[in-house]
Amino acid sequence: MAHNVKWMSKRSASGSSRQRLLHRWRSHPLKLAIVNTFWEYTERTKVSGMWLLRRNRTQGLSSNIPAEYDADEVAAGFEFLNAFTDQSYVAPSHESYKATDAVLRLNNVSIWEAAMAVSPGCADFVKRCFWGYSEFQCNQSHEYLSFIPTTAYLGPCCSFNYNPRNASFVPFSANIFGMDGGLTIIGSEGSEHNLSTGLIVLVHHPMDYVTETSASVTITARSESFVEISPTVQSSSIEVLELSESKRDCLISDDVNLRNYRQAACLLACQTAAIAKRCGCHLYLLPIVSGHVKECNLNDTFCYSKNYA
Numbered sequence: 001m002a003h004n005v006k007w008m009s010k011r012s013a014s015g016s017s018r019q020r021l022l023h024r025w026r027s028h029p030l031k032l033a034i035v036n037t038f039w040e041y042t043e044r045t046k047v048s049g050m051w052l053l054r055r056n057r058t059q060g061l062s063s064n065i066p067a068e069y070d071a072d073e074v075a076a077g078f079e080f081l082n083a084f085t086d087q088s089y090v091a092p093s094h095e096s097y098k099a100t101d102a103v104l105r106l107n108n109v110s111i112w113e114a115a116m117a118v119s120p121g122c123a124d125f126v127k128r129c130f131w132g133y134s135e136f137q138c139n140q141s142h143e144y145l146s147f148i149p150t151t152a153y154l155g156p157c158c159s160f161n162y163n164p165r166n167a168s169f170v171p172f173s174a175n176i177f178g179m180d181g182g183l184t185i186i187g188s189e190g191s192e193h194n195l196s197t198g199l200i201v202l203v204h205h206p207m208d209y210v211t212e213t214s215a216s217v218t219i220t221a222r223s224e225s226f227v228e229i230s231p232t233v234q235s236s237s238i239e240v241l242e243l244s245e246s247k248r249d250c251l252i253s254d255d256v257n258l259r260n261y262r263q264a265a266c267l268l269a270c271q272t273a274a275i276a277k278r279c280g281c282h283l284y285l286l287p288i289v290s291g292h293v294k295e296c297n298l299n300d301t302f303c304y305s306k307n308y309a
Helices: 029-034 050-055 071-084 097-106 111-117 263-279 298-307
Strands: 004-007 037-041 126-131 134-136 147-152 155-160 183-187 199-203 215-219
Touching: 071 097, 071 111, 071 298, 097 298, 111 147, 111 155, 263 298
Parallel strands: 004 183
Antiparallel strands: 037 155, 037 199, 126 134, 126 183, 147 155, 199 215
C-alpha cells in the first residue's frame, strides 16, 4: 500500500510557487492496518496559552475567568504543560500554574482538553485528504476515514486510523497497495498564531501508543520525501503451539484474557502504573487504562519532571 502526503503552504495556496510534500508507504495488503500517521507541529509548545482565553476556541469549553484571577497570569501557567513533553524542561520561576489550575477546575476543563485547545487542531494544517483516488473530508465524523485529535509522547497531534481514547476501536485494513493506493494529504503550515517549522510523521501500529521508538520523519516546506514500510509477520511453528504453556515458556492468544495483547501495551501499562504510584496521577498524554487515578494537573508537573523528564 502506498500513502502519499502532499504539502502545500498557505503562501502557495494564494498563487505563489507550489510547495508539495509527498509521502508514500508501501505495505503488504494483509498488514495494511499497521500503517498509521501522526502529524504534529515541531514547535508545538510555542503556542501561547492566551490563545485559549483570547480566541475562545475551545470546542465548547468555557474560558470564564473569575475577577480574582489575572488573565495574563492564567495564560502564563500553560507554560508548565511543557513539563510533560520537553525532556530538557526547566520549571519557570513564576507560580502561575496555581491560577491556571484553579481556573481550569472552576470551568470543569481537564488538562487534556486544555492542551488540545491551546495546540493547533487538525483543521489548521490537514486541508485535503484522499484515499486512493477518492477525496474525503479530513475531519469528518467517520469510523475510519478521518483525522482526529490525539496525543503522543511529543504532545497533542492529529492521527489517522488510531483512536486511543476509544477502548472498542478496531483499526481498519484494506486490500490496496502500491504507489497509487493509500492516503494522500495536502497540508498547510497552519494559522498565523502558530510558530511551526514543519510537521512530524510518526508511523506505528494502530494499537500501540506512540513512543520514541516509533519511526518518524520530519517534514519541512519546499521538500519532498518518500517513505517505504515493509511489515513483517511473526508466528510460532505448529510444533511450538502444540506444547503446553509450561513447556513452551511463552504465551499465546488462548492463554490470556485480553482483546489485544502487544508488548507496547504492556510497557505502557507499566509506565502508567509507575507514574500513578510516584506522582498519584495519570498523565494526560497517555491513553486511559483506568478511571481510578486522577489526571495530572499543572501542580503535578514538578513530580513528573523530577522523576521522568
